[in-house]
Amino acid sequence: MRPKTYAAYLPHRTPSTSVIPSNMPAHRALVISDILFAISEALRSDGPDRKQMRQGRVALAQVARVCRAFAEPATSALWSHIDNIGPLLALFSCSRKLCCPPRQPGLASNDGSDCTGARLMPEDWDDEYVAHAAQPLPRFLWVISGEITDEEWSRFQHLLAYIRRCYDDDRSASGICVHPTALTQFHRRNEGRPLLPNVVEFCWKQWSLNDTSLLTLLPPSLRVLDLNFSSFLWYNNTFTNPDVRAKQAQTLHRLLQDICSRGDNLESIVLRGHVEPRLLDPLNNLPNLRRLDMSRCPGLSASNRILSQTFTQLRRLRRLRHLSIDVQGVYAEVMHMGYLGDFPQLQSLYLEADMLGAIQTLTAMNLPHVQVLTISLGGRTEFTVDQLSAELSALRLPERLPHLSFLTVRGVLVQNEEEDSVVHVLRPLFGLRELESLEMTMHCVQGPLLGLADEDVCIIAQSWLRLADFLVDTTPLSYQSYMGSQIPRPSVTALVHFARHCPQLQNLTLPTFKGGVLPVLPTITPHGLRTLSITQTLDVMVDAEENLARQLHTVFPKLLPVASPEACLKWHNIMERLDEIRQGS
16 A cells, blocks of 8 residues: 655645646546556666666656645655665754764764764764774764654655665765664654565665664565675774674674564575674574575685585575575685585575685585576686686586576686687586576686687587577787787677577677678578677777678567677667668668
8 A cells, every 4th residue: 555645745836727628538647546656667767877866866856746646656756766764864853964074983073064064062973883883984974963843753754654675785875874873763753663664675784883773674574685784894804803703793693683583574685794604593584585695795715614604504594595605715724625515495696706616615515406607706816718618617517507597707817828719618518508698708818819700609509509698708908918819700600600599599799790791691580689799899890881780680680789889880880770770671
């Protein structure tokens, strides 16, 4: 059930004399609430472009002030997704938005000022809060310095009921925080009820060890929770005081216990910071937990004991389907980690690792039903083509993950000594007969680029008949990596191989195309490929752009133009011409 209309709190414009007559279909459509809600949702932008997002919110605020019929749909869309509840505190006359000049933990500013230039007194800060602050203090801090009127509280509660997603992630970087004492005051005013009654996704950053204000916000409707523990910077700065670490572990354990006792409907949890294995024990009380992300929890692979205890806790989560974990830094002391256990329920696995950590972890786990594997390689380890092929062979993915359908390997650094082929790297993966999606990103540090000839593409297409998405990126890290290199490059003939052998292919990304005389295409059934793009910032050496655009349209009539790197001017022209041909046909 949607909250009651907010029109009483919005300024109402005098209706214009040139209104749509009530007997016209347009008028009848504008009084159907479902249509108005759909229009309002379309105005809201949740993409990565912050400027576009702000423009969408400004538009929704303007729509909400048009008339009473538009007020509720526009207000609902405006406040359904926010970074944090800080802006709502502006409803209170007793609230203050304080500037926080210091950016280091453990420091307070006694001579700072609020955003109106007023001096901040030492009593404005909670001494214990600042003393145990393990995150940098935010840029702005909202505090309550007086009594809240009943009218202000009513407006505040009304807008909180609209919030479905409150996610202050790294991308937003708003630097705004509500002081925990303010949230505690709201909790008392709300008689112990959750402050956000309808929120589904929530991201919370713990600013100090004593900060448990999250418990004042959790409603039964919560499905996704992102927890950023205050220990994150402590671990990165090798903060090793045993007394503080013991207090930290005890506090986090109690906090997770309280969260899990109230979050019966939680389906996804993201943990950020230093998490000891025993802290995962409360997660066993979540009957609906399907996804756990620990890829930003450093130190899990610091020793054989910690890693084994972590996976022992994870095996108890019988309903877990998707796991992300950091296993970087698995060195000699944990190379013989032994068997980490069976995980028959897992369907998706994300490893933040170096190559050795990925190999050791996959070797020690039994994953019979994993369909999605992502390996994000960290560090600066460089591989020759022979070494990289040997490492991928050591993974033995066709044997260990027979049902693997989606494979992503990012961050590979290749030190190529002589001209070689992409197929040399991919050959150990050809046994994955059920593979539908492959994304392989290899950055050439030095030496010539990896080639991809038409014959190589034919081998790839014949090996993976179920391909729907294929991306191979060999982007060089320096101009010298490809300067003067005459490596094999695919031509239109390579596209014909994909069209013949991979009928389900939808998205194709290749390094570039080869120039020269275009071949005469054989008779072939039109293919359903949707996107075709290149990755390298080179000018593709293609002659007869008009002819190529027409041939692409003939073989791939559903092909849509996509953006290209700025340096690929000819490819950009080809895509523009393809769009003109497609619209004219």
